Amino acid sequence: MAYEITLLTTIAISVLFALSLNFISGFCGQISLGHAAFLGTGAYTSAMMTKASIPFLVTLPAAALSAAALGFIIGLTSLRVRHDFLAITTMGAGFLFVGIIRQQDFFGGEIGIAGIPATGLGRIGFMSLCMSLAALFALFSIAVRRSWMGFVFASIADNEDVTRILGINASAYKLIAFVIGTATAGVAGALYAHHFRFIGPDSFGFVESVSVLAMVIVGGIGSVTGIIFSAAILSVMPLMFQFIDDYKLLLYSALLFFMMRFSPDGLAGLFKRAFRKYAGERP
Amino acid sequence: MNNVLEVIDVTVRFGGVTAVAGANFTMKKGELLGFIGPNGAGKTTLMRVITGIVKPQEGHISLDERDLSSLSINERINCGLALAQQIVQPFQDMSLLDNVALACGSTKTRNAIKSMFYTDRSEERQRAAELLHMVGLEDAANSMPSTLPLGYLKRMEVARALALDPHLLLLDEPLAGLNQNEARGLADLIQTLNNNGQTILLIEHNLREVMRICPLLYVQDNGRPIAYGPSKEVMQIAEVRSAYLGKAE
Ligand SMILES: Nc1ncnc2c1ncn2[C@@H]1O[C@H](COP(=O)(O)OP(=O)(O)OP(=O)(O)O)[C@@H](O)[C@H]1O
Ligand SMILES: [Mg+2]
Numbered sequence: 001m002a003y004e005i006t007l008l009t010t011i012a013i014s015v016l017f018a019l020s021l022n023f024i025s026g027f028c029g030q031i032s033l034g035h036a037a038f039l040g041t042g043a044y045t046s047a048m049m050t051k052a053s054i055p056f057l058v059t060l061p062a063a064a065l066s067a068a069a070l071g072f073i074i075g076l077t078s079l080r081v082r083h084d085f086l087a088i089t090t091m092g093a094g095f096l097f098v099g100i101i102r103q104q105d106f107f108g109g110e111i112g113i114a115g116i117p118a119t120g121l122g123r124i125g126f127m128s129l130c131m132s133l134a135a136l137f138a139l140f141s142i143a144v145r146r147s148w149m150g151f152v153f154a155s156i157a158d159n160e161d162v163t164r165i166l167g168i169n170a171s172a173y174k175l176i177a178f179v180i181g182t183a184t185a186g187v188a189g190a191l192y193a194h195h196f197r198f199i200g201p202d203s204f205g206f207v208e209s210v211s212v213l214a215m216v217i218v219g220g221i222g223s224v225t226g227i228i229f230s231a232a233i234l235s236v237m238p239l240m241f242q243f244i245d246d247y248k249l250l251l252y253s254a255l256l257f258f259m260m261r262f263s264p265d266g267l268a269g270l271f272k273r274a275f276r277k278y279a280g281e282r283p
Numbered sequence: 284m285n286n287v288l289e290v291i292d293v294t295v296r297f298g299g300v301t302a303v304a305g306a307n308f309t310m311k312k313g314e315l316l317g318f319i320g321p322n323g324a325g326k327t328t329l330m331r332v333i334t335g336i337v338k339p340q341e342g343h344i345s346l347d348e349r350d351l352s353s354l355s356i357n358e359r360i361n362c363g364l365a366l367a368q369q370i371v372q373p374f375q376d377m378s379l380l381d382n383v384a385l386a387c388g389s390t391k392t393r394n395a396i397k398s399m400f401y402t403d404r405s406e407e408r409q410r411a412a413e414l415l416h417m418v419g420l421e422d423a424a425n426s427m428p429s430t431l432p433l434g435y436l437k438r439m440e441v442a443r444a445l446a447l448d449p450h451l452l453l454l455d456e457p458l459a460g461l462n463q464n465e466a467r468g469l470a471d472l473i474q475t476l477n478n479n480g481q482t483i484l485l486i487e488h489n490l491r492e493v494m495r496i497c498p499l500l501y502v503q504d505n506g507r508p509i510a511y512g513p514s515k516e517v518m519q520i521a522e523v524r525s526a527y528l529g530k531a532e
Contacts (some may be wrong), residue, residue, distance in 0.1 A: 148391045148398040155385055160373040165334065165368070166386045167360030172395040235318060 005123050012027030012130035013191045014235030014258045016217040018227050019137050020184035026222040027145060028177040029157025030078070033209050034094025036166025038182040041067040041097070044107055047116045047199055056119040056194060063190035064183040071182025075175045082160070094209050101201045109215065112200025121196050130191050134228075137184055141224050153177060157222075169268060207249045214252040217259050285348060287312050287451050287482045288333070293342035295328050295506075302328040302338070304506035310451070310484060317497030317514065318486045321526060325506040326486045327369050330455050333484075334366050335359045347450060361393070361424035363450030369486070373428035379439050380424040383411035386446035386524055414442040419468055433460035438469060451482050458489045470496050489492040494518070502526070 021035045042063035049059040074093045081089050101107045108114075144150050154175050155163045163170045187199050193199050215234050219227030234252070238245035288310040295303040295525040303325040310316055320326055331337040333344050335356040344351045351359050385392070387407035392398050398485045400523075409498055415424050418438040428439070437460050444452060454473070470492040477483050477496075483492050493500070493514075500511040502516040504526040509519045516521055 046305055143402075144399060148388060148401040148404075149387055149395070150397075151381075151388070151404070152392050154376065154399060155374050158376050159372055161336075162374065163373045164356045165360065165366055166338075166443070167357050168392050169355075169357050169391055169395060173398075176395055 002123070009123075009127045009130050009240065010193050010239065011232045011235055012127070012134045013195060014212075014215065014230040015190070015228050015283065016134040017135055017188040018212055018219070018231035019134070019141055019224065020181045020188060021212050021225050022142065022216050022219075022222065022224070023144075024177050024179035024186070025216055026208075026227070027150060027153040027157065027220075028174055029153075029160075030174060031090075031213070033087045033091035033206075033213065034074075034097070034212075035090070035181075035185060035206035035212050036098035036204040036206075037094045038071055038185035038199075039189040039192060039208065039212075039233065040101065040199075041070050041182075042186030043193040043199045043204065044101070044113070045186070046071050047191030047193040048107075048192070050117050051113070051115075052117075056121070058116075060187055060190050063121060063173075063186040066185035067185070067186025067189065068179045071178045071185075072175065075178030075182075078178075079116070079171050079174060091206070092134070094206060098201045098205050101204075103262075108200070110201065110204070112198060113193075114198045116193055116197045116199070119151075125143055126194070130195070133191070138224050138228060145224070149173070149176070150185040155266050171275075185230070193196075207252075210249060210256065211252050214256045214259075217256055285312065286310065287347060289345045289348075290329070291344070292453070293329065293332055293339045293344070295325070295332060295337060295339045301511040302306075302507050303332065303503075306342070306503065306506075306508055308358075308501050308508065308511055310482060312482055313477070313480055314499060315473070315483045315497055317493045317500045318484055318489070318503070319488070319493060320501060323505075324503045326503060327455055328506075330366065330453055330484075330486065333453060334364055336480075337354065341501070347352065360449075361389075364453065365367065365444035365447040365449035365451075366453040367437075367455060369446040369459070370435065370457035371436040371440050374438060375428055375438055378427060379415060379420060379424050379431070379435075380408055380411050381444050382428070382439060382445050383414055384408045386443045387411050387414075389447065389453050410443075411446065415439070415443050417472060418442045418447070419465070434462065434465050435463060438465075441469065441472075445476075451484065452476070453484050455486045456488060457485070458487055458492055466492055 018038055024030050024032055045066040046059040046063040049062060050056050055076055078086055078089050101108055115127060116123060152163065156173060158172050160170050179252055211234065214230040218234065219230035238248055244251060286309045290306050290308050293303055293306040306329050318326055328337055331341045333405040335354065346362050346364060349362065382406055387410045401431040412424055415421055418441055420435060420438055420442065423435055428436060433499060435456055441457050443456065458469060466489060469481040472486065473483060485497060493532060497514055500514045502523050507527060510520050510523050
């Protein structure tokens, strides 16, 4: 039972984290290769606060705010760059984050932060919290996608220049996507820190950024249900098979490459096409 | 009467190429001005200066007597501009109807945060359907752009620009890629819109239609303005004939 609880908690956190990137990369088409930095920001914020005896639940909004503040700044500096350059900029931000954490004893340096206190919610309580937050954010994502905000996001992902030529302030929309996505990553980070009770600079490096992007792309950019599935599977695999964990960067990068090459709309697209074919072949 | 558009001494250089050299003209409310010139004359570039896509090295633009220099593209559009581009750019993942409906929803999209609280698209889709009907695309409303020929997408561009309800409608070669009947139909529509008071700046190579519907012409060659005035008179000017007709025919 304990193992299942750990597994479900891990999955819920991964789903929340993947859906947070989906807001930026899936809905709005802004590829980010440094998203783990925001998970890290939330994790460090929350862990340091609970270590200073601040109640865990109070640290959640703080984690969201600190990650969103960083997200806002990086979003602002990223407004002028697009596509590959955006990927490189966000990747740089990710490396910068890890670099700073490593250097600062204040953040535990190389060693990281151990002995993060328990949340006081109990294992099942904490798992329920993680699952509820993931579910809530999934519902919120679906609502946003159906709203006019989602309509504009889709147009920006499709062709940002045309969105502007229609009189829409594309920058404002991109910033909102960045802020919501990074705030949520911050919350996921707070959960992460209190799930594993230990964090270090390596928990939030390039590998994690690639992994979460793989979840979003494999699930099907923008598809909430597809991403829930892919995040669940891709977060569990490394726990089950040690070699996947060992070669995570290689495997997930390869996965990213093959998905982009052969099914750019991810598993969701693969299923849709397969279903259409199946439905079409019926008499 | 007030000027809707003022183009004042606009010069644009791309590296060594001077695409627009001292362009100068004004448009009054309700005018339909034909903007012609041979390929590479800098017509599209000047359109882009007006909408803010290209920043001029010299000169400025004002709309309804307001200087646009400091405004971004979307702010200029919100001041009352709309552009149907020469190179069609539909949103590929949306039906034609939604392409136009998005432009119809400017009251819902103006404030990015508030846009989250609007879900209903029916009003905008209905307006979009009317506009598509107006340009003769009612049958293709639910088609995806990638399945449609250029002539359809050109007209979608026009419908999408009309959706913004602009003070000044900018059309960059809307008739290109249309067959003769379609071109005539769209030219008629442009004329009707103008008769109803719409101010329109029309770039077009189809001289037959231009001469039929545009009372006024502005001619540019190699970036330089070479003529402005009533269409028939402009066409008599030797420089216009040699620059434009000499190469075009
Ligand atoms: N972004 C750019 N960078 C460099 N040169 C450009 C750019 N845009 C246009 N030009 C050049 O500026 C000149 C004017 O081009 P423009 O497209 O404005 O002409 P046009 O009158 O619209 O021609 P056409 O009738 O073929 O559409 C051309 O020589 C073109 O090559
Ligand atoms: Mg042109």
